[in-house]
Amino acid sequence: MVFSFDESIAELSEHISLTAILDGDLSLFTWLLYLIIIIAIYSIVIYHFYRFIARRDCFKPTKTRYSKAVGVLRYLFLYPFIAILFFIGFSMILIFLTKTYNIETVLYVAFAIVLAIRITAYYTEDLSKDVAKMLPFAILGIFLVDSTYFKFSSVTDRLNEIPEYINLIIQFLILIIIIEWILRLALMVRYAIFPKKEESTL
Numbered sequence: 363m364v365f366s367f368d369e370s371i372a373e374l375s376e377h378i379s380l381t382a383i384l385d386g387d388l389s390l391f392t393w394l395l396y397l398i399i400i401i402a403i404y405s406i407v408i409y410h411f412y413r414f415i416a417r418r419d420c421f422k423p424t425k426t427r428y429s430k431a432v433g434v435l436r437y438l439f440l441y442p443f444i445a446i447l448f449f450i451g452f453s454m455i456l457i458f459l460t461k462t463y464n465i466e467t468v469l470y471v472a473f474a475i476v477l478a479i480r481i482t483a484y485y486t487e488d489l490s491k492d493v494a495k496m497l498p499f500a501i502l503g504i505f506l507v508d509s510t511y512f513k514f515s516s517v518t519d520r521l522n523e524i525p526e527y528i529n530l531i532i533q534f535l536i537l538i539i540i541i542e543w544i545l546r547l548a549l550m551v552r553y554a555i556f557p558k559k560e561e562s563t564l
Contacts, residue, residue: 401502401506404502405499405502408495408498408499408502409495411451411494411498412491412494412495412498413491413494415448415451415476415479415480415483415490415494416479416482416483416487416490416491416493416494417483417487417490418483418484418487418490418549420436420437420441420444421433421436421437421440437542437543437546441539441542442535442539445476445535445538445539445542446535448476448479448538449472449473449476449531449534449535449538452472452475452476452497453468453469453472455472455497455498455501456468456471456472456497457517457520457521458501458512458517459497459500459501459504461513461516464520464523465520465523465524465526465527466527466530468520469527469530469531469534472534473534473537473538475493475497476538477537477538477541478493479493479494480538480541480542480545481541481545484545484548484549
């Protein structure tokens with residue numbers, strides 16, 4: 363059956379009711395407002411998180427005569443705390459995202475993701491950003507499609523298992539720091555062989 367444009371407009375106008383518009387249930391809009399705020403806040407936090415971890419230079423360079431020494435001290439004393447932040451962040455994301463991985467596997471995968479992001483950051487930050495934002499926004503997509511996917515009871519159970527793997531976590535953090543130092547030294551060698559206008563702050 364073929365409907366004309368005029369018939370479609372007429373049928374649509376029959377369903378329009380000013381009374382229904384003005385007297386509608388506003389509770390749905392309140393819930394929708396909460397959802398908008400949550401999505402916006404989550405997106406802003408993830409935006410800054412993945413851009414930070416995807417940066418090749420975690421610290422802004424200092425323009426002083428001791429810039430290299432300051433860079434060494436930053437990566438020696440401050441970077442371990444940043445590495446912990448990276449590792450915890452992706453471990454939590456995986457704990458929420460996966461239903462099949464046990465906590466040990468989650469830690470291994472989080473370690474692999476963090477290292478992959480840091481390695482690709484030294485190749486190109488654009489690629490590193492793509493890798494870093496993949497999982498965080500996957501969680502948002504799953505939540506919007508099926509909020510029942512997340513079971514906080516299973517998340518709590520996995521979190522309670524973390525103390526059993528504290529030694530493994532420390533090993534991973536040490537490896538992340540060592541590999542970061544190797545990447546920084548490799549970058550210094552590269553700049554020594556092929557000088558560029560930008561300078562490494564180590």
